[in-house]
Amino acid sequence: MSEEMEKLYQERLKRYVTAMRNEKPDRIPIRPFAAEFAAKYAGYTNQEVTHDMDLAFAAIRKCAADFNWDATVGNMVYVWTGLVDGFGTKYYTIPGIDTPADSAFQYVEPPDEEGAFMKENEYDELIRDPTGFLANVWIPRVSRYVPPIGEPTTYENNLAWLRSGMAMLTYYQGFGEQNARLRAESGTVSAIAGCLKAPFDILADKLRGYKLLCVDIHRQPEKVLAACEALRPHMMFNALAGADPEKNVPISIWLHRGCVPFLSPDAFEKFHWPTLKQMIEEIWSQGWQILFYAEGNWNGNLKYIAELPERSIIFQVDRTDIFAAHKEFGHKFCLSGGIPNDLLAFGTPDEVRSCCKKVIDGVAKDGGYIMDAGAIFQDDAKVENVKAMTDFTVEYGVY
């Protein structure tokens, strides 16, 4: 690693961390989360980056080298085929296998009670021993290769566990090497470390399915609450297991259905928020910030988020009104994002620059802002627009 590159890395790290602590750095940091966009930029198909993690990592390194990004994620096309196909995972469609090579991976949610990965009468079993339930009941339902407990073990079954376990090790080792290369080769900070999900979202996404959980909150609300509480310590444990030991970069929590129209504010307050709030407060008390990646429009939930401890989160703005968010809690939390993905896909560079200026003028003058698209961006984002967002911020975002 050259001294010059390490110096650049330290400058970027300081800039990024200062902004996240809601203070004023030398310039607004730029921290995009580029998924299939990186593939397009580097000249790969979506199938190639989804299947071959080395190509996915190379694509991000090319973006990091060519764009003046302070921080980014080593690979946002995170559903690596080697792992999910190796395990026979039923709930993903994979580009190049199930869908065209130029599509993105898709999550297929349980559509009804018959297809549900957790049945309506299994809440007590989950609550009693979440890990045991996942291993013995859930995994056999979501894997093509793992039979239910009690049925004969097969060669395929044994290989599936071994294959996917070792694939996961390989993948995480790859991320470690990727982060080191981003630092050494382009002075780029790895933006996040550690993954958190809201217990309610886990119930919706992976266990009951969103539609069935919407029924459950009316028919068995106490079970839903108890299940969230049973999952909470495990969510925290796993988030902290992957967290930055230096406590510089945040743990990310991916939130995509806690807001209207998916969940009413009343349902959010009763079912989604209590365990989510508790986790954030406990993790913050141990010294880690959380990137509160609020996909969608969270305008209706801002008052709850304002309850969180000062500096505990970085609030990612997707469709939320960034100016309303800034008014509500800009004095407490750093904001990031706010440049709409559809603008990056369908707008012009001038329109992108105009939007960036409006956002910077509106929320960034006292620091505590990080430039990014509203959400993870795919291959529909135009290269010239991403460049415009980056270059404008480098020039206009100096304090």
Add this chain to the structure above:
Amino acid sequence: MTEQKPKRIQPGVCIPWEEKRKEFAEIMGDEKIVQRIWEQVDLLPYLYIWAVLIQF
């Protein structure tokens, strides 16, 4: 007789040491090191299972 609730298995654990210990009639050497290493390796499948749920 008072019904006792089964002790909840803590995060980071698949098979608690108390269960694993029952496999051995006698541990002839240092039991603490046997326990420590068991708990270290038992953590690995725990992390795997929850990573599949949370991240994949």
